[in-house]
Amino acid sequence: MPNLLAAENISLALGTNQVLDAVSLGVGTGDRIGVVGRNGGGKSTLLRVLADAQPIDTGRVTRVGGLTIGMLSQDDRLDPAATVGDATLGDRAEHEWAGDPRIRDVLGGLLGGVGFGAVGGPDAIVGTKSGGERRRIALAQLLIDDPDLLLLDEPTNHLDVEGVQWLADHLVRRRSRPDNAFVTITHDRWFLDAVADHTWEVVDGRVEQYDGGYAAYVLAKNERARIAAATEDRRQNLLRKELAWLRRGPPARTSKPRFRIDAANELIKGEPEPRDEVELVRFATTRLGKDVIDLIDATVDVGDKRILDKQTWRLAPGERTGIVGVNGAGKSTVLRAIEGSQPLTAGKRKQGRTVELAFLTQEVRELDRYDGQRVIDAVTEVKSFIMLGGKEVSASSLAKRLGFSGARQQTRVGDLSGGERRRLQLLRLLMTEPNVLLLDEPTNDLDIETLTSLEDVLDGWAGTLVVVSHDRYLLERMCDRQVALLGDGRIRELPGGVEQYLELYAAQQRSAPAQTASTRTDVAASTPAASYSAAEQREARKEMARIERTLGKLADQEEKLHAALVEAATDPARATELDGQLRAVHAQREELEERWLEVGEIVE
Template sequence: MANLIAAERISLALGTSQLLDEVSLGVGTGDRIGIVGRNGGGKTTLLSVLAGNQSVDTGRLTRTGGLTVGLLTQQDGMAADTTVAQAVLGDRAEHEWAGEARVREILDGLLGGVSLSAVGGHDALVGPLSGGERRRISLARLLIDDPDVLLLDEPTNHLDVEGVRWLATYLSTRRATGNNALVTITHDRWFLDAVATLTWEVVDGRVEQYEGGYAAYVLAKAERARVAAATEERRQNLLRKELAWLRRGAPARTSKPKFRIEAANELIADVPDPRDEVELVRFATTRLGKDVIDLLDASIEVGDRELIHKQTWRLAPGERTGIVGVNGAGKSTLLRAIAGLQPLSSGKRKEGRTVQLAFLTQELRELDEVQGMSVISAITEVKSYIMLDGKETSASSLAKRLGFSGSRQQSRVSDLSGGERRRLQFLRLLMTEPNVLLLDEPTNDLDIETLTSMEDVLDGWAGTLVVVSHDRYLLERMCNRQVALLGDGAIRQLTGGVDQYLELRAAAAAAPRPATASSSAPTPAAPGRSAAEVRELKKTVARLEKALARNSEREQRLHDQLLAAATDHVKAAELDAELREVHAEREAFESEWLEAAEQLDE
């Protein structure tokens, strides 16, 4: 492996902050490096140094002769009167790029095909486009240019789940060669695991280097902390909890690390699951009762578009659901409807009498009224203490868990960064002690450490949670079920999670669209299977779906009985045990359903 860029003892201070302190590192051929670290810690500055756009105070930066470097910043810098074709393809003649498979693949993956239909066509002007569309254009231009070293600052911002998967696949397979390199800043942990072979953590002026993606980074970081015994107790507990999730909740993610992990396994041998689902549901049922929020035969229209068509969704006590879907399908609108902020065009919304709802929107304007306050005052204005994880927690303690150190708690709200304002917004909501929490893209502007802290806090929160996010890792970590909006007006249950959503989207894209179709036409047999086998598989799927429906009804009855037996500890314990059996039965049914469904799709 040859070094393309080498940094020797580089240091850089901006104002009073020492962002880099005698850092030595190298970017070699074949490297795919993910950069993580806290907001404001120097990640973007390091990327600018590698790009040659930021000089250093001391040290030396060297490059291979003739090296080409491409940088994706968080500001695109495109002139408003530039056309989409000019922004993406530059001066390339159509006959040069239209016949090149690599260019067509990029246009199709990011912009909806060679017609650039996703952004209005070749001649559309860049000026009126949304931030997400401009982001896709910048990313497409950079990938088409194909520099030796690709430097990407938060490339997944504004991309949906499909876009993130396409980009990860392209960078880790199609573009990955032994001659080029990739360095990317990202807070998307799924993307980091899918793309990175090395992880750099920028912390306190240093760049700590780890082999592998996010899973490897967490394991190695915990092992270093264990050996050095240098991590404070709260932080160590948080790492142990995250390890338990990685090892037990998503074991496939830990297949990448090449280093020995026996020590890490010993560290988490006695760690319970991150959440006690049954206990949280029991407590949530006690707080909420059996009625939370119901959308009954509900339709939602925005302008002349019907986003939701006659759908029924009953939120249950303790339910943790993630919403995924294509851009424009109505995810945020559905969340607003659940909150009672979006009127229904037909149907009914019912809300339980004991519901205390909090809604984390994508807007930060609600902090305008506390601009002149300190962080801690803005939190204690809501409340000074809450009950969390079964014990009383102070506002200062909770603020510290979410990244506001003692001194930072005295900072004025007007001086906070975007990520810090997002944290404060979340803290103020938690201090209202809601029992129903709606989160719209909660990962916006948050670094990985803060996201992990947020998930840790919510592990001990008893209530109903609904999350809209394109962050696949967060959805799998924070929620125990997902639903999808596919643009057809339906709210679809995803028994197979985000993977099933991606399969459905791929199948929809690949399906032929005949001009007419007869409802009585027989379904063709799947390739390689006889018609009888297909019929048998369909019967199995139907049987399991009925079993899952019965299981869900039984679970709801048990929740109701738990509510009635809230003061009878012996009866509650018996119902808890039965509820655990129901959960285990559901997991077995879901596993069998997935296997049968996958065979049907083959």
């Protein structure tokens, strides 16, 4: 496919750090590209170079004539004096935006609908909004403007699970046409797998390019490491372990890229499960006994909001539970109730005598008093050695596993980045050897490599774990059980995992009180669907049925092409030919899905 943008031999040094070193790459029409890499490795700088917001030292970046580029950076560039309506919709007339299905989709997905209920309405002032709300407003503005090339730097920050799901669906549906493309930096592995058909890894001044999303990236990176006879045994072991979990994961994951399945199965043959559940529970029971922490008929109120209403939750030794829920449902409050710092309005909290509890909050200012110390000193102050996975592990060794190299361990805490401070905070907690660990959004500011290392460390940790996170991948990988808070005071079991939570959330939204009559009337009057005749709607339903039949046939073709690609793994010419056919099927499918959505607007 033709390039919208091409970079040739670009190099850039910032101070003594060679961020980009003779990098060449291109963004083609219809490309969906995910960018990964360690914190501070140059991902955001690369995006700024592509956006023409960062000068380069050498090389050339070529853009097609008339190309429009929009970038969501991690800096807040909204006018604080503007209204939310002006910031998102500009000078568009109400009938123009309210009648546009694409704009309504964005408003519904990010800002609570056409009334902007999630951010206080269109007349609210941007400067009064929280950081998370401003982030949503900036993202909505960008998606509504719909540039040819969309550059997103950590777009899932401040989005909850349902927001991440919506954004993934929106990008795949709306942003993979032949006339546009997007590039997104993300540490959210589920999101990467859901949206990307290519992955770039920024590492040591290079940009390594892979086909597919996270699952394909893990496999290809592992194969490259084997072929190159890499000596980094630890990293290879982590990649194999991660790949093993990907292949053994939830059934839904099999819808992700399937090329080289036989190679993947051969690679992980004999690889043990990430955790020995029976052994870990046995160890946890030995450390904790039968009693951990119980909330019995617990009611928790914060102000006039009821977070829990007569709920009983008994944590078991070795239990690994993830908490998901709507914004404002009180997930962090529930963690504090388990910890004991949040008083109960009614009911009882009971804690076992042997419990040693550690709580990773979202607050990293607790490290401020260590700013003048070296990293390793801040760790060894807690303890020099711990037992992990039945083995004695030194503070320096564990620090290295969590991304602090020997040289970086000598850095002053005050000079650490946000992601490094988060790692240090977690490292200090692990050195206390807790047997109950509460983690509140542990993925904040952590890159994928660090997350993988953290999961590996916790695989050998015997204790009870409770995690609040919007990161679906982490919840599936780290936890054996999920529960949901939907804002009704109840704790709901999710045997179906996050997918079941999204179904419950959607059902809750459908049963919520409808918009006021005046709002419904205004929107209906400006919505084209309201003016279609019964005959036109019947024709639209027929076309939808035809599209669905064709999509079924394309799915069968896709299955056969995937199987053929596996057989042609050792024949590059044949694999290239099949890959071209597969891309054509993908393009046809996406075009039909887009048409299905357009026709769906008529029959709604």
